[in-house]
Amino acid sequence: MDKRYRPELTDAGRPATIDVPATDEHGAVRQVAIAGEHPLTVYVDKQELLTLMTLGGAPEALTIGYLRNQRLVESLQDIVSVHVDWEVNAVSVKTRNGLADLEAKTAKRTKTTGCGQGTVFGDLMEDVDSIHLGGESMLARSTLYELLDRVRTFDTIYKQAGAVHGCALATNAPGDVRILSFVEDVGRHNAVDAIAGQMWLDGLDGDDKIFYTTGRLTSEMVIKAAQMGIPFLVSRSGLTQMGFEIARKVGMTMVGRATNKHYLLFTGAQRFRADA
Amino acid sequence: MDKRYRPELTDAGRPATIDVPATDEHGAVRQVAIAGEHPLTVYVDKQELLTLMTLGGAPEALTIGYLRNQRLVESLQDIVSVHVDWEVNAVSVKTRNGLADLEAKTAKRTKTTGCGQGTVFGDLMEDVDSIHLGGESMLARSTLYELLDRVRTFDTIYKQAGAVHGCALATNAPGDVRILSFVEDVGRHNAVDAIAGQMWLDGLDGDDKIFYTTGRLTSEMVIKAAQMGIPFLVSRSGLTQMGFEIARKVGMTMVGRATNKHYLLFTGAQRFRADA
Numbered sequence: 001m002d003k004r005y006r007p008e009l010t011d012a013g014r015p016a017t018i019d020v021p022a023t024d025e026h027g028a029v030r031q032v033a034i035a036g037e038h039p040l041t042v043y044v045d046k047q048e049l050l051t052l053m054t055l056g057g058a059p060e061a062l063t064i065g066y067l068r069n070q071r072l073v074e075s076l077q078d079i080v081s082v083h084v085d086w087e088v089n090a091v092s093v094k095t096r097n098g099l100a101d102l103e104a105k106t107a108k109r110t111k112t113t114g115c116g117q118g119t120v121f122g123d124l125m126e127d128v129d130s131i132h133l134g135g136e137s138m139l140a141r142s143t144l145y146e147l148l149d150r151v152r153t154f155d156t157i158y159k160q161a162g163a164v165h166g167c168a169l170a171t172n173a174p175g176d177v178r179i180l181s182f183v184e185d186v187g188r189h190n191a192v193d194a195i196a197g198q199m200w201l202d203g204l205d206g207d208d209k210i211f212y213t214t215g216r217l218t219s220e221m222v223i224k225a226a227q228m229g230i231p232f233l234v235s236r237s238g239l240t241q242m243g244f245e246i247a248r249k250v251g252m253t254m255v256g257r258a259t260n261k262h263y264l265l266f267t268g269a270q271r272f273r274a275d276a
Numbered sequence: 277m278d279k280r281y282r283p284e285l286t287d288a289g290r291p292a293t294i295d296v297p298a299t300d301e302h303g304a305v306r307q308v309a310i311a312g313e314h315p316l317t318v319y320v321d322k323q324e325l326l327t328l329m330t331l332g333g334a335p336e337a338l339t340i341g342y343l344r345n346q347r348l349v350e351s352l353q354d355i356v357s358v359h360v361d362w363e364v365n366a367v368s369v370k371t372r373n374g375l376a377d378l379e380a381k382t383a384k385r386t387k388t389t390g391c392g393q394g395t396v397f398g399d400l401m402e403d404v405d406s407i408h409l410g411g412e413s414m415l416a417r418s419t420l421y422e423l424l425d426r427v428r429t430f431d432t433i434y435k436q437a438g439a440v441h442g443c444a445l446a447t448n449a450p451g452d453v454r455i456l457s458f459v460e461d462v463g464r465h466n467a468v469d470a471i472a473g474q475m476w477l478d479g480l481d482g483d484d485k486i487f488y489t490t491g492r493l494t495s496e497m498v499i500k501a502a503q504m505g506i507p508f509l510v511s512r513s514g515l516t517q518m519g520f521e522i523a524r525k526v527g528m529t530m531v532g533r534a535t536n537k538h539y540l541l542f543t544g545a546q547r548f549r550a551d552a
Contacts, residue, residue: 018517020517020520020542022532022540022541022542023540023541023545024538024539024540024541025417025538025539030540032540032542034514034515034516034517034520035514035515035516035517036516036517037494037495037516037517037518037519038517038518039518053496053518186492186494186516216462218313218329218462219313219329220329238310238311239311240310240311240312240313240462241294241310241311241314242314242315242329243313244296256298261301262300262301263301264298264299264306264308265298265299265300266296266298266308269299274303
C-alpha cells in the first residue's frame with residue numbers, strides 16, 4: 001500500500017456534547033452535558049447506502065472505516081473522496097470502481113450484539129475461518145499496565161456525558177506506549193470503524209498494535225479487530241461466549257476487565273508475558 | 277385485543293452464562309462466568325429474515341418483539357407459531373398473512389447507535405411524528421425510588437458476567453411497584469424487543485407502566501419505548517442528544533443517571549411529582 005495516498009477529505013468533526021437542562025433529586029435545575037447523536041446518511045457514488053447515528057467527531061474516518069470493515073472497499077486507493085455536509089446530515093463518497101460485491105453482501109444480514117443490533121453486510125462470520133493472527137509479537141504485562149495508564153487520561157466525553165464508548169489504537173512498545181488514535185462515539189462499533197478508517201488514512205498496520213475498548217468484547221468486536229490484523233485486544237469490560245470462541249480461533253490475545261492493575265487474560269496466553 | 281390469544285410457542289430459553297478459564301494478574305487460573313452469545317436466525321414463513329445475536333434467555337419473546345418493534349407484524353394475532361430450535365440456531369415463525377410491507381421497510385436502513393450499529397428497517401424516525409404519549413398518569417419520585425430498589429435485586433447476569441444490558445417493565449403503582457418482566461441480553465435492543473414481545477404475550481398496555489434500562493437512552497431506545505406506549509423511561513446511564521429531542525417531541529418523561537436516591541429528570545416534568 002502506498003502509505004501516502006489520501007482521498008480528498010472534508011474535516012467536519014463536530015462538538016461532542018451539548019448542554020441541556022435537567023432537574024436533579026433536590027429540585028435544582030442544572031445544565032448537563034449529553035452526548036451528541038446525529039444521523040449521517042452515507043451516499044456512495046450518489047447511491048444511498050445507509051444512515052449511521054454518530055457523535056460526529058470523526059465522520060470521514062468513520063465512513064471510510066465502515067466501508068473497510070464491511071469489506072465494501074478493498075483499499076484506501078479505491079476511495080477518491082469523502083465529503084461530509086452536516087447541513088444535510090450526509091456524507092458523499094466517490095469511489096474509483098464502485099463497491100465490491102454489494103448485492104451479495106446486502107443479501108445476508110446479521111444483527112449483531114453491539115449494545116444493540118448491528119448490521120453486518122455479507123457474512124462476516126464466514127470470513128473468520130480465513131483469519132489467523134500470526135506474527136511473533138508479544139504483549140508484556142508491564143506494557144498492558146502502561147497502556148491502561150495512558151488510556152485513563154483520554155476518556156473525556158464518557159466522563160462528561162456518560163453515553164459513549166471509547167476505542168484506542170496504541171503502539172505495543174514497552175516503555176513507549178503511545179495512543180495513535182482515540183475515538184469516542186455513541187456506538188462502540190462506530191468507534192472501532194473510525195479507528196479502522198484512521199489506520200488506512202495513516203497507513204498503519206495492525207500487527208504491532210494494541211486495540212483498547214471501553215466496550216464489551218462481543219463477536220463483532222473481535223472479528224473487526226482481527227480483520228484489522230491486530231493481535232492484542234484489551235477491554236475494561238467483560239466478554240461474551242462468541243467473542244471468546246472467535247478470539248481463540250483466530251489466535252488473538254484477549255484481555256478483559258482491565259483496569260488499574262487488574263485484568264483477566266482469556267485467550268492467547270502464548271503471546272502474553274507476565275513480567276514484573 | 278383479545279388478551280388471551282397466544283401463538284403456539286416453544287419454551288427454549290437457555291442458560292445465560294458459561295464458565296471459561298482466565299488468568300488473573302496474580303497468574304492464578306480462575307473459572308470466570310461470561311455471557312452466552314448465540315446466533316439465532318429468524319425465518320418467517322420459511323424465508324430467512326436476519327440473524328440476531330442473543331444471550332438466548334427469552335428467544336420466543338425476542339423474536340415476537342423484534343417483529344413488533346420493526347412493525348413487521350401489526351398484532352400478536354398475526355403470529356401463528358414461534359418455534360426455536362437451538363440445534364440449528366434458528367427460530368421459525370409462521371404468520372397468518374405474511375409480513376407487512378417488508379419490501380418497503382427493508383429498502384431504507386438506518387444504522388442506529390445501540391452500542392453499535394443497529395438495523396432499523398423502514399424509517400422509524402418518520403414514525404416519531406405520529407406518536408404522542410397522552411394519558412393522565414403521573415410518576416411520583418417515591419415511586420421512582422421504589423422502582424430503583426426493586427431493580428437492584430434483579431441485575432444478576434450483569435453482576436456475574438458483566439457483558440449484558442438489562443431492561444425491566446414495571447407497574448407505576450405507588451407503594452406497589454412490581455417488575456412484570458426483566459430481560460437481560462448481550463444487546464440492549466434485544467432486551468427491549470424481548471420485553472415488547474412479552475407485553476404482547478401477556479396482553480399488557482404501556483400507559484400505566486415504567487420502562488427501566490441499564491443502557492443508554494439513545495434515539496432508538498426512546499422510539500421503541502414510545503412505540504410501546506410507555507410514558508416513563510428510566511435509565512441508570514446517560515442519554516444522547518437525539519434521545520433527548522425525541523423524548524421531548526413525543527411527550528415522554530425521561531429520567532437518566534438514576535441510582536439509589538440520585539437522578540436527573542430530563543424531559544416531561546409535567547408528569548413528574550417530586551413528593552417526599
